[in-house]
Amino acid sequence: MRLTPPSIIVFLISLALFxxxxxxxxxxxxxSIGVSTVHLLIGSWAVLAAGVLFKGI
Known part of the structure; x- marks a missing residue:
């Protein structure tokens, strides 16, 4: 499996969620946050992981 660096947009979205x-x-x-902070941290990690695993995201 070849990993790629995430795009700047994906990184900034992940950073904002974090x-x-x-x-x-x-x-x-x-x-205004209706979800748990743990869910936001997991979402932030998932967005960043998707940016690394999938080329073109």
């Missing part, structure tokens, strides 16, 4: 997930852990209230 930052939004970590904010409540740092004490910043984000009331």
């Amino acid at each position: 930052v939004v997930a970590v904010l409540p852990m740092l004490g910043v209230a984000v009331p």
Whole structure:
């Protein structure tokens, strides 16, 4: 299996999800988030993993 670097867009989406997930852990209230921070962290990892595993994403 050949791994490819993720595109800048995929990396920025993953980074944004990570930052939004970590904010409540740092004490910043984000009331508009309806899902758990763990789910956002898993989603962030999944987006980044998909960008690495699949060419062209």
